[in-house]
Amino acid sequence: xxxxxxxxxxxxxxxxxxxxxxxxxxxxxxxxxxxxxxxxxxxxxxxxxxxxxxxxxxxxxxxxxxxxxxxxxxxxxxxxxxxxxxxxxxxxxxxxxxxxxxxxxxxxxxxxxxxxxxxx
Ligand code: 5GP
Ligand code: ZN
Numbered sequence: 001x002x003x004x005x006x007x008x009x010x011x012x013x014x015x016x017x018x019x020x021x022x023x024x025x026x027x028x029x030x031x032x033x034x035x036x037x038x039x040x041x042x043x044x045x046x047x048x049x050x051x052x053x054x055x056x057x058x059x060x061x062x063x064x065x066x067x068x069x070x071x072x073x074x075x076x077x078x079x080x081x082x083x084x085x086x087x088x089x090x091x092x093x094x095x096x097x098x099x100x101x102x103x104x105x106x107x108x109x110x111x112x113x114x115x116x117x118x119x120x
């Protein structure tokens with residue numbers, strides 16, 4: 001079910017343009033508008049779910065399909081050998097801005113440490 005006010009639902013419906021790099025029956029992969037790495041692709045379910053937890057609760061098989069699409073994208077983008085990072089921001093502490101679950105697929109350069117050190 002699409003959410004009327006959701007940016008990524010509008011990309012799925014074609015109301016907002018995006019550079020699509022891969023599509024399956026239930027997933028869509030498109031380039032991030034503000035890339036943080038030479039390869040920065042967002043992988044989403046076409047179905048609107050706000051977070052990874054909500055998606056897992058609604059349709060756990062679709063979580064697997066997101067992972068499979070992320071792997072296909074990484075290979076197609078040529079970063080599967082050197083490596084890449086897949087991450088889901090969830091909620092305010094993680095800086096989630098768009099509440100339609102999405103996996104960031106990042107690569108094409110050494111990505112550095114996952115996070116800055118925790119200093120307590
Ligand atoms: P979040 O912070 O929610 O994990 O990630 C949202 C991502 O969506 C950001 O990396 C941001 O650059 C990207 N983004 C925001 N608006 C658009 C848009 O209109 N088109 C595309 N392709 N990406 C967008
Ligand atoms: Zn949505």
